[in-house]
Amino acid sequence: MGSSGQVSWKLEDHPKLPKGKTVAVVVLDGWGENKPDEYNCIHVAQTPTMDSLKQGAPEKWRLVKAHGPAVGLPTEDDMGNSEVGHNALGAGRIFAQGAKLVDQALASGKIYEGEGFKYISECFQNATLHLIGLLSDGGVHSRLDQLQLLLKGVSERGAKRIRVHVLTDGRDVLDGSSVGFVETLENDLAKLREKGVDAKIASGGGRMYVTMDRYENDWDVVKRGWDAQVLGEAPYKFTNAVEAVKKLRENANDQYLPPFVIVDENNKAVGPIVDGDAVVTFNFRADRMVMLAKALEYPDFDKFDRVRFPKIRYAGMLQYDGELKLPSKYLVSPPEIDRTSGEYLVKNGIRTFACSETVKFGHVTFFWNGNRSGYFNSELEEYVEIPSDVGITFNVKPNMKALEIGEKARDAILSRKFDQVRVNIPNGDMVGHTGDIQATVVACKAADEAVKMILDAIEQVGGIYVVTADHGNAEDMVKRNKSGQPLKHKNGELQILTSHTCLPVPIAIGGPGLAPGVRFRKDVPTGGLANVAATVMNLHGFVAPSDYETTLIEVADN
Ligand SMILES: O=C(O)[C@H](O)COP(=O)(O)O
Ligand SMILES: [Mn+2]
Ligand SMILES: [Mn+2]
Incomplete structure (x- = not known):
């Protein structure tokens, strides 16, 4: 950047690598590297293509870090996820991510000094503060300890009536753990009540069935949440949230619990959202909160009948979409991910095609481009979304749209209209999250x-490929003890791991267009996803900007 703050978009030519090669960038979602055993679905599945790439180690295949501080998360115990993974892949630098920014803002108290907090706190005296979000310690979309600190903070700053609308997890954490999280929250709320704060859980539901859809795949999911949270209406009514979760778990897992509302002794919902109230969505991650944010914020909204559109003061934990400025009020400023590789490459004439199916479409577009929706230059870019199946869990159709994504990418490559063809193949991740081991094996084969x-x-076109992943998932389907042995529940059943992992992911390069002598450097042993952007820029014939994480490749003199 020049001293005037002006960005110089021109990339330097790479001294050794040519321009003009078609580069395919393939991200396998949820595809980590793990020891071979029966719970490693990638190992069990027939994956001849990925196996053959591995033969290229160490010059054309290696592992990169995809979790923890390498992708901007607070600690080494934080597993990777799609948001931080694709942000790092696309931005080429490591940005402190939402989880960390919220931690910092809570620790310093800055969260209570910003405009967003002032805005909602004006309702504290006479109205209700509603907190809506994912209730777990997964650290992917939200964290329980942050909610706990927020509850303490708002009550100390005058919130008199608080209603929490919980979304149960079982996807970033073990299925069944929601009972414990709800118990913990209930204890906290009871303590607040002792201090004179009228604090209660008002509604709930499983994240995948209630509220947390993404990329507008299925608005019914958001509507079910709206009915419970805003209207106070749901098919199930309970007077106690712990009881609700226990009872509803008899027929569904945590991810898919049906919506419920908590009612008082007169069968009246304890916490619908009404005119004058304040609402905070406490997830820091964007993708699964944007749809609700639209429903809460947009006066003209036609995705479903809201029945009632209360006049509220709404703030997100973060601003979820910088381009849409949505929501307009927020408690913590999101990471400012600027000068992404996508923007640089397009500004240097790289014609770009990006594709996935709906459930991952935003990953290779929005997340890749630093949480920015839309094109940099619509004349040079084409983003194609293949509609995902709606209303099913993906273990039912584990092939998902992998074939269709492959076809679209193939056609884009063969058309020679694009210099970069970028895809996300979702199967390992989406089916891995269901915890269905057999289906995940099928999913890995399809990917x-x-x-x-x-x-x-x-x-066929003499191009180059880069195949990598955003974080682990399908390579480990069980929870393990420290020595790696699978853990069992008290009843003897395996503890199934539906979440991501902290394992590294592979990256492979190759193709007839790869210049002779190109190989992975040996001096970047701690390389992570953020090193991929500079690598891809090199393969397009450019040198990455100097503040990017270093490239993974070198050109050996033959
Ligand atoms: O949102 C989800 O589906 C999971 O919490 C995380 O998965 P992703 O990071 O791969 O999207
Ligand atoms: Mn992912
Ligand atoms: Mn996932």
Whole structure:
């Protein structure tokens, strides 16, 4: 950046690598590297393409870090996720991510000094503060300890009536753990009540069935949440949230609990959202809160009938979409991810195609481009979204749209209209989250076949491929003890791991267009996802900006 703050977008030519090669960038979602055993679905599945890439180690295949501080998360115990993974892949630098920014703002108290907090706190005296979000310690979308600090903070600053609308997890944490999280929250709220704050859980539901849809895949999910949270209406009514979760778990897992409302002794909902109230959505991660944010904020909204659109003061934990400025009020400023590789490359003439199916479409567009929606230059870019199946859990159709994504990418490559063809193949992750081991094996095979289609097309046009992943998931389906042995529940059943992992992910390069002598450097042993952007820029014939994390490749003199 120049001293005037002006960005110089021109990338330097790479001294050794040519321009003009088609580069396929393939992100396998939820595809980490793990020891082979029966719970490693990638190992169990037939994955001849990915296996063959591994043969290229160490010059053309290696592992990179995809969790913890390497992707801007607070600690080494934080597993990676799609948001931070794709942010790092696209931005080429490590930004402190939402989880960390909220931690810092809570620790310093700055969260209570900003405009967003002032805005909502004006309701504290006479109205209710509603907190809506994912209730777990997963650290992917939200964290229980942050909610606890926020509850303490708002009550100390005058909130007199608080209603919490919980979304149960079981996806970033073990299924069944929601009972414990709700118990913990109930204890905290009871303590607040002792101090004279009228604090209660008002509604709930499983995150995948209630509220937390993403990329507008299924508005019914958000509507079910709206009915419970705002209107105070749901098919199930309970007087106690712990009881609600226990009872509803008899027929559904945590991710898919049906919506419920908490009612008083007169069967009246204890916490609908009404005119004058304040609402905070306490997830820091954007993708699964944007739809609700739209419903809460937009006066003209036609995705479902809101029945009632209360005049509220609404703030997000973060601003979820910088481009849409949504929500307009927020408690913590999001990471400012600027000068992404996508923007640089487009500004240097790289014609870019990006594709996935709906459930991951924003990953290779919005997250990749630093949480920015839309094109940098619509004449040079084309983003294609393949509609995902709606209303099913993906273990039912584990092939998902891998084939269709592979076909679209193949056609884009063969058309020679694009310099970069970028895809996300969701199967390992989306099916891995269901905890269905057999289905996840099928999913991994489908993902591998899609990779093959893309590599075959690259072969035909003399291009280059980069195949990597955003974080682990399908390579480990059980919770393990410290020595790696699978853990069992008291009843003897395996503890199934539906979440991501902290394992590294592979990256492979190759293709007929790869210049002779290109190989992975040996001097970047701690390389992570943020090193991929500079690598891809090199393969397009450019040197990355100097503040980018270093490239993973070098060109050996032959
Ligand atoms: O939102 C989800 O589905 C999970 O919490 C995280 O998965 P993702 O980071 O792969 O999207
Ligand atoms: Mn992912
Ligand atoms: Mn995932």
